[in-house]
Amino acid sequence: MGHRRLEVDGVSKRYGETVALDAMTFDVHAGEIFGFVGSNGAGKTTTMRIALGVLAADAGEVRWDGAPVTHRTRNRIGYMPEERGLYPRMRAGEQLEYLARLHGLSRSEASRATRQWTERLGVASRIGDEVQKLSLGNQQRVQLAAALVHDPEILVLDEPFSGLDPVAVDVMSQVLRDKADAGVPVIFSSHQLELVERLCDRVGIVRSGAMVACGAVGELRSGGAERILVDAPQAPPGWAAGLPGVTVVGDATGPTLLELAPGADDQAVLRAALATGPVREFARRLPSLTDLFRHVVSNEHTEHTEHVEDTGGTAA
Amino acid sequence: MNRTAREAVGLIAQRELTMRLRSRAFRITLVLMVLMVVGMNIALHLAHNSGPSIIRIGLLRQDTALSAPLQAADRNVAAVTVPDLASGQSDVRKGTLAAFVRSGPDGLAVTVAKTLDPTLGGALTTVARERALAAQIIRLGGDPVLVARAAGAATVHVTSLQPPAPARDQQRLIFGIVVRLLLYLTFMICGPLIAQGVVEEKSSRVVELLLATVRPWQLMVGKVLGTGALGLLQIVVVGGAGLISARLARTLTLPLSGSLGTLAWSLAWFLAGFALFSLLFAAAGSLVSRQEDLSGVQFPVLAPIIIAWVLGISTLPGHPDSGLVAALSMVPFFAPVLMPMRIALGTAPVWQAFTALGLTLLLAFLMVRLASRIYRNSVLRSGARVTWREALRAA
Numbered sequence: 079m080g081h082r083r084l085e086v087d088g089v090s091k092r093y094g095e096t097v098a099l100d101a102m103t104f105d106v107h108a109g110e111i112f113g114f115v116g117s118n119g120a121g122k123t124t125t126m127r128i129a130l131g132v133l134a135a136d137a138g139e140v141r142w143d144g145a146p147v148t149h150r151t152r153n154r155i156g157y158m159p160e161e162r163g164l165y166p167r168m169r170a171g172e173q174l175e176y177l178a179r180l181h182g183l184s185r186s187e188a189s190r191a192t193r194q195w196t197e198r199l200g201v202a203s204r205i206g207d208e209v210q211k212l213s214l215g216n217q218q219r220v221q222l223a224a225a226l227v228h229d230p231e232i233l234v235l236d237e238p239f240s241g242l243d244p245v246a247v248d249v250m251s252q253v254l255r256d257k258a259d260a261g262v263p264v265i266f267s268s269h270q271l272e273l274v275e276r277l278c279d280r281v282g283i284v285r286s287g288a289m290v291a292c293g294a295v296g297e298l299r300s301g302g303a304e305r306i307l308v309d310a311p312q313a314p315p316g317w318a319a320g321l322p323g324v325t326v327v328g329d330a331t332g333p334t335l336l337e338l339a340p341g342a343d344d345q346a347v348l349r350a351a352l353a354t355g356p357v358r359e360f361a362r363r364l365p366s367l368t369d370l371f372r373h374v375v376s377n378e379h380t381e382h383t384e385h386v387e388d389t390g391g392t393a394a
Numbered sequence: 395m396n397r398t399a400r401e402a403v404g405l406i407a408q409r410e411l412t413m414r415l416r417s418r419a420f421r422i423t424l425v426l427m428v429l430m431v432v433g434m435n436i437a438l439h440l441a442h443n444s445g446p447s448i449i450r451i452g453l454l455r456q457d458t459a460l461s462a463p464l465q466a467a468d469r470n471v472a473a474v475t476v477p478d479l480a481s482g483q484s485d486v487r488k489g490t491l492a493a494f495v496r497s498g499p500d501g502l503a504v505t506v507a508k509t510l511d512p513t514l515g516g517a518l519t520t521v522a523r524e525r526a527l528a529a530q531i532i533r534l535g536g537d538p539v540l541v542a543r544a545a546g547a548a549t550v551h552v553t554s555l556q557p558p559a560p561a562r563d564q565q566r567l568i569f570g571i572v573v574r575l576l577l578y579l580t581f582m583i584c585g586p587l588i589a590q591g592v593v594e595e596k597s598s599r600v601v602e603l604l605l606a607t608v609r610p611w612q613l614m615v616g617k618v619l620g621t622g623a624l625g626l627l628q629i630v631v632v633g634g635a636g637l638i639s640a641r642l643a644r645t646l647t648l649p650l651s652g653s654l655g656t657l658a659w660s661l662a663w664f665l666a667g668f669a670l671f672s673l674l675f676a677a678a679g680s681l682v683s684r685q686e687d688l689s690g691v692q693f694p695v696l697a698p699i700i701i702a703w704v705l706g707i708s709t710l711p712g713h714p715d716s717g718l719v720a721a722l723s724m725v726p727f728f729a730p731v732l733m734p735m736r737i738a739l740g741t742a743p744v745w746q747a748f749t750a751l752g753l754t755l756l757l758a759f760l761m762v763r764l765a766s767r768i769y770r771n772s773v774l775r776s777g778a779r780v781t782w783r784e785a786l787r788a789a
Contacts, residue, residue, distance in 0.1 A: 130606040157606040163599030168413065179405055180607050224603060
């Protein structure tokens, strides 16, 4: 079971002149939580919609366990669309049973699964209420139950954490972890990068419809340029500016953050720091996911600038 | 359709039907329609059988002989005996008597509250004349009874040179109109219900969740079938209530086999018309994302139904052989409303009825593809209204 993967392979989609996806490629292994991040309009939702067959791709293929995803496979995917929606005038419990049965469950299985998930997500007492009468938080829980009620083999969740209160975020995180541990590949998109960093085994950063960085969180963070934080209280401003292979990232207040080019000598940095006086801290710092994300977004910005003004030169 | 597709369509149709049956609006409409047909039968029953209400008149004891000829002249007249002139007049004043009648020297004297009811006036005039005539016959030595019998035996023989047109009696006409009204209302209720249902899924955005597991055509066909079942249920309940109350009230005395024929044709036309229009309503609904925008897009679908109905109901009772209606009743978009009207009136040849039905079903069949295409292309596009042209063009 652990070797099965959901593969998105070279999927492209354009709307007229607008390129929504440009050969989007990544895969998610069974038992793994994959975080899908990118700015608004980068192509996350389009990718998920194509994986679910809600949209047709212009090119490329989505495969599960080596075989192209078909209508039959899709019945075994749990999906939470970005555009949340349930029948407003239908009772929550009936709605979940209905969705479960549309996914092929029998009547008794559907009602058992509805009970199980509404209990797990803390909305069991609400199953007799019309969805429109539920609070927003409870509607979100029912929406998640709708993605889980047919015991899916794959989970695709578009912004599952948006609009959730902290308790619900914890419940949701635990559910995703349990599902992954049970051998389900879980893919979700989010703008809450700390959450993604904490929860995901691997992360993909999308920009302009293509995957620009993809890998384990630790791998991505260490893959960036090496950074060193130096706390030398008596060092004058600009003390590290002249060191070979060193770029000052930030020294506005207190400790100085330096970025080392490959092959730069960190010991030379330490000596330079000691020369200014006492050194209280000298530590390697991995960039956070937020830093990586900003880097990707700012690259995009720079490319635009270059393209428009043709200035080249200094990259931030 | 494979097994899972059939199951999906069945589940969708079932949900549609149960949710609609549960809605207050539907129940109220159904009750109102049942009350309407039953009420109409009761009204017709009263109008036919009791006719105008009983006219009570007062007679003095010495005038009781007037009672029989008065009733012969107008069977709604009921005579009661009053003790004297004063009480007769006071009963008229109180309104318990419509009139107080006495025989006078030159015929009859009548006391009424304000004016004499013209029917009663006619009956009294007849009786007064008969009495004067009888008195003259007796004076001439004749027998008034013999004279009356001879007068009664005289008849007028009619010879028509052209065969009469087939009888289109009132009952048949009314029955046809009621059945058509029921079907028309069902179209007008169920069509927009389908469109509303589609928009509800779009505006609540549940459609994306549904389309992640069923195909667009399954969703559309399921909704159409569910609402169609609802319409059929409505027809059976309202039609059944109408038929039973008509039998009980004796307003429908046509042979039942004749009514069943009309009903069977009506059912066939309901199904054909529903197949044609329902898919168009679903397609129309998929173009918009808000209920407020619905009336604009569904108007082109409603228009032929309304035009056919207004044309049929205004033309056919007076001119059952209207050439315009006959021609339009062969055109698929108008046929589901007009042809069953002509069938109910007995003016449509069998070949025309079957040809129109065939054409309508053929167009409905072609419409499945067209409507599926429109639906598939627009159901996920939320926001601004999608035009018919865009929906047809987009791949």
